[in-house]
Amino acid sequence: xxxxxxxxxxxxxxxxxxxxxxxxxxxxxxxxxxxxxxxxxxxxxxxxxxxxxxxxxxxxxxxxxxxxxxxxxxxxxxxxxxxxxxxxxxxxxxxxxxxxxxxxxxxxxxxxxxxxxxxxxxxxxxxxxxxxxxxxxxxxxxxxxxxxxxxxxxxxxxxxxxxxxxxxxxx
Amino acid sequence: xxxxxxxxxxxxxxxxxxxxxxxxxxxxxxxxxxxxxxxxxxxxxxxxxxxxxxxxxxxxxxxxxxxxxxxxxxxxxxxxxxxxxxxxxxxxxxxxxxxxxxxxxxxxxxxxxxxxxxxxxxxxxxxxxxxxxxxxxxxxxxxxxxxxxxxxxxxxxxxxxxxxxxxxxxxxxxxxxxxxxxxxxxxxxxxxxxxxxxxxxxxxxxxxxxxxxxxxxxxxxxxxxxxxxxxxxxxxxxxxxxxxxxxxxxxxxxxxxxxxxxxxxxxxxxxxxxxxxxxxxxxxxxxxxxxxxxxxxxxxxxxxxxxxxxxxxxxxx
Numbered sequence: 001x002x003x004x005x006x007x008x009x010x011x012x013x014x015x016x017x018x019x020x021x022x023x024x025x026x027x028x029x030x031x032x033x034x035x036x037x038x039x040x041x042x043x044x045x046x047x048x049x050x051x052x053x054x055x056x057x058x059x060x061x062x063x064x065x066x067x068x069x070x071x072x073x074x075x076x077x078x079x080x081x082x083x084x085x086x087x088x089x090x091x092x093x094x095x096x097x098x099x100x101x102x103x104x105x106x107x108x109x110x111x112x113x114x115x116x117x118x119x120x121x122x123x124x125x126x127x128x129x130x131x132x133x134x135x136x137x138x139x140x141x142x143x144x145x146x147x148x149x150x151x152x153x154x155x156x157x158x159x160x161x162x163x164x165x166x167x168x169x170x171x
Numbered sequence: 172x173x174x175x176x177x178x179x180x181x182x183x184x185x186x187x188x189x190x191x192x193x194x195x196x197x198x199x200x201x202x203x204x205x206x207x208x209x210x211x212x213x214x215x216x217x218x219x220x221x222x223x224x225x226x227x228x229x230x231x232x233x234x235x236x237x238x239x240x241x242x243x244x245x246x247x248x249x250x251x252x253x254x255x256x257x258x259x260x261x262x263x264x265x266x267x268x269x270x271x272x273x274x275x276x277x278x279x280x281x282x283x284x285x286x287x288x289x290x291x292x293x294x295x296x297x298x299x300x301x302x303x304x305x306x307x308x309x310x311x312x313x314x315x316x317x318x319x320x321x322x323x324x325x326x327x328x329x330x331x332x333x334x335x336x337x338x339x340x341x342x343x344x345x346x347x348x349x350x351x352x353x354x355x356x357x358x359x360x361x362x363x364x365x366x367x368x369x370x371x372x373x374x375x376x377x378x379x380x381x382x383x384x385x386x387x388x389x390x391x392x393x394x395x396x397x398x399x400x401x402x403x404x405x406x407x408x409x410x411x412x413x414x415x416x417x418x419x420x421x422x423x424x425x426x427x428x429x430x431x432x433x434x435x436x437x438x439x440x441x442x443x444x445x446x447x448x449x450x451x452x453x454x455x456x457x458x459x460x461x462x463x464x465x466x467x468x469x470x471x472x473x474x475x476x477x478x479x480x481x482x483x484x485x486x487x488x
Binding site for chain 2: 004011012014015018019020021023
């Protein structure tokens with residue numbers, strides 16, 4: 001009997017508590033920088049695409065929502081001809097980001113991507129590509145990779161010595 | 172002229188009761204939210220008040236489905252019966268000394284009779300649905316009504332003894348100097364509990380216990396037929412609150428403010444209390460409910476009648 005009255009009183013005291021509701025559209029919740037939301041493709045500091053179309057993200061994707069086709073420009077630099085993510089399938093697991101060797105594909109703190117028509121959930125490369133570097137400023141895959149592309153020969157990358165002529169080592 | 176006044180008060184009370192009852196949809200959700208550290212519906216209109224309208228429109232446009240296995244006639248009558256029996260009780264309710272539809276000298280008995288009739292709607296709904304959960308809910312409702320109707324009447328006997336009348340207006344007049352909640356505190360508590368059980372609200376909502384019986388007696392109901400049960404329940408809340416106000420809290424009487432405001436204020440406090448009870452208390456097991464009704468509440472109300480009667484007799488001689 002006493003416990004019932006006590007319960008009533010304790011519940012009544014909740015009148016003066018702070019509300020826990022976040023009034024969403026007016027008042028947005030804090031999203032951490034590493035929050036796994038809408039997927040983007042970033043660019044390196046020079047403005048070139050980071051993606052080298054290695055297909056690792058498409059392989060890592062557990063729901064097969066990433067489709068791309070690799071191609072090369074005249075200088076031998078690989079890039080995706082098309083890059084398509086079907087966000088109606090995507091589960092935002094972040095495996096693509098983990099698999100990416102060039103920090104190109106990244107998940108961002110944004111989840112407000114509802115659509116009225118399902119086909120609109122399919123994002124093409126121009127929808128995915130952003131102009132910035134995303135979470136990794138200053139990183140440029142081609143500047144540290146030992147591959148020769150247009151404008152950069154072997155041995156010209158950062159912290160890389162020139163190629164060794166094996167014949168000079170012969171006794 | 173007199174008939175015009177009666178007509179006006181009939182329509183006024185009908186309109187008032189239905190408005191307050193539908194407003195309760197909003198009030199209950201807001202208050203429950205308040206006590207659960209939430210906001211509740213606050214987006215539609217000012218303070219979310221138009222939520223009532225939105226809910227009404229929604230429920231009117233829902234499919235009105237009568238299951239093929241149901242007993243059609245009873246199935247349709249049952250929800251109407253809920254609302255009708257509760258609305259009939261409003262006829263004897265004195266809002267102020269002058270706003271009363273029918274001043275019966277047996278007003279209190281009329282209310283008890285009508286609330287007993289109310290159980291028919293639940294039993295018929297459960298029976299005509301032809302569904303085992305509905306029937307179980309109806310059985311529970313019937314048993315619960317038996318158990319709680321008895322001491323509901325007995326808990327009011329103390330008030331009647333002190334006021335010397337079944338007429339609700341006279342009962343209020345008798346509280347001019349002291350509200351009956353003071354000398355009849357036990358009766359007040361008993362009537363509050365019986366009223367909760369009568370309205371079939373949490374914690375006495377075993378007839379519809381959604382965690383055990385789907386939705387109990389109204390499992391098969393949809394659309395506005397379900398809405399009628401809903402409105403009936405909220406009308407019941409308003410009715411019991413007004414009756415508690417009339418019988419124990421001095422009705423329309425109070426200093427400074429006009430009588431109508433006092434009456435509405437008292438109803439509002441009581442409704443808020445009923446919602447607080449809903450927000451805090453869990454549902455008992457059915458045998459606990461029954462044993463509490465018969466073994467605790469009934470003897471207590473009998474003792475209350477005995478003591479009150481003795482005191483009234485002693486004062487008279």
